[in-house]
Amino acid sequence: MSDDVLLETRGPVGVVTLNRPKALNALNLAMCRVLLPRLEAWAADPEVKAVVIRGAGGRAFCAGGDVRAVAASVVEAAPRESAGERLSREFFRAEYSLNHRIHHFGKPYVSLVDGICMGGGLGLSIHGSHRVVTERLVLAMPETAIGLFPDVGGGWFLPRFPGESGTYLGLTGARCNAADAMWLGYGTHFVESARLDAVLDALVGAPWGRGSAHAVVDGVLADFHADAGTSVLATQHAAIDRCFAAERVEDIQQALEAEGSTWAQESWATLLRMCPTSLKVSLRQVRMGRTRGYDEMAGVEYRLSQAMTARADFREGIRAVLVDKDNKPRWHPGTLGDVSDADVEACFAPLEGDAFALPTGPRR
Numbered sequence: 001m002s003d004d005v006l007l008e009t010r011g012p013v014g015v016v017t018l019n020r021p022k023a024l025n026a027l028n029l030a031m032c033r034v035l036l037p038r039l040e041a042w043a044a045d046p047e048v049k050a051v052v053i054r055g056a057g058g059r060a061f062c063a064g065g066d067v068r069a070v071a072a073s074v075v076e077a078a079p080r081e082s083a084g085e086r087l088s089r090e091f092f093r094a095e096y097s098l099n100h101r102i103h104h105f106g107k108p109y110v111s112l113v114d115g116i117c118m119g120g121g122l123g124l125s126i127h128g129s130h131r132v133v134t135e136r137l138v139l140a141m142p143e144t145a146i147g148l149f150p151d152v153g154g155g156w157f158l159p160r161f162p163g164e165s166g167t168y169l170g171l172t173g174a175r176c177n178a179a180d181a182m183w184l185g186y187g188t189h190f191v192e193s194a195r196l197d198a199v200l201d202a203l204v205g206a207p208w209g210r211g212s213a214h215a216v217v218d219g220v221l222a223d224f225h226a227d228a229g230t231s232v233l234a235t236q237h238a239a240i241d242r243c244f245a246a247e248r249v250e251d252i253q254q255a256l257e258a259e260g261s262t263w264a265q266e267s268w269a270t271l272l273r274m275c276p277t278s279l280k281v282s283l284r285q286v287r288m289g290r291t292r293g294y295d296e297m298a299g300v301e302y303r304l305s306q307a308m309t310a311r312a313d314f315r316e317g318i319r320a321v322l323v324d325k326d327n328k329p330r331w332h333p334g335t336l337g338d339v340s341d342a343d344v345e346a347c348f349a350p351l352e353g354d355a356f357a358l359p360t361g362p363r364r
């Protein structure tokens with residue numbers, strides 16, 4: 001078994017440590033395949049009262065999915081049923097199945113989110129019951145920068161952040177700190193990074209016999225909780241709602257131009273660098289998710305994952321951001337005006353013979 005994820009039980013607590021520190025603990029297929037059955041086993045084991053997940057190495061919780069491996073396999077690709085298509089299919093199926101298992105876990109699932117948490121890192125944390133954030137948190141959904149879209153449930157959780165803040169975060173990839181994360185409702189508790197080992201010890205030693213497991217975790221975390229400070233995101237909230245309410249990305253850009261503030265100018269410039277097809281697909285995804293449940297959006301996102309990873313923009317985004325790191329992607333189509341409604345619609349089309357139906361749980 002690989003050491004990319006460490007699994008242990010400490011008394012009544014199942015502990016997951018993401019352990020690829022050189023890759024900022026990015027989640028790969030092997031890790032998903034080890035984690036899913038262990039979570040199944042812990043969910044069924046009456047001796048296990050809660051799960052804690054954290055990242056090794058001190059820099060990141062999890063930088064995302066291992067999109068670099070998916071892109072590399074697509075490049076090697078021959079025509080149909082190539083290795084690339086297979087990895088894209090297997091990886092996203094495994095990752096979304098894991099997110100789904102966490103979403104419906106039932107027992108307390110506590111993420112200690114200390115450092116970088118992006119994309120797939122949110123998928124491993126946001127679907128659980130508790131998220132402890134620290135002063136080192138860097139939280140973002142940056143997928144439009146690599147020709148993808150805010151997946152791992154983004155279509156469900158982004159529209160549930162306050163006002164249009166989720167639309168803003170999903171389109172621009174803007175980074176949040178701990179105060180922002182608390183304001184969003186992503187963070188349930190703020191604890192200084194240096195105290196996280198003590199949090200884990202306290203959970204292991206908690207009086208599990210007394211009251212519900214969720215109440216026990218609430219009680220332990222409340223003892224460590226501190227003030228995260230003032231959120232800059234919160235102060236931008238009115239402007240975000242004014243600018244990001246539109247149904248078309250072009251109208252959002254226009255609203256940012258009209259807004260005129262430094263924040264609006266910077267956001268406008270950021271959108272200009274992002275993949276135009278990603279922007280239009282992502283806005284449609286986030287709007288769809290307003291009225292749909294998590295399980296349904298997971299199916300939509302699986303289709304999108306296959307359509308978007310098959311596009312040249314995905315390989316180009318990975319090249320520009322993660323391989324060559326020139327941060328100068330050349331997108332095709334290169335402008336919003338050149339992405340038609342039909343192009344966007346095509347990405348949402350059902351996949352022939354490859355539907356992804358997850359067992360549905362109660363709507364959350």
Ligand code: QUE
Pocket residue numbers: 022023024026027063064065066067068118119120142143144145146148321322
């Ligand atoms: C957008 C993304 C990701 C990203 C950068 C983006 C992503 C991801 C990584 C990443 C970062 C460091 C690593 C690694 C992957 O970066 O999903 O293996 O070492 O995983 O702009 O969606």
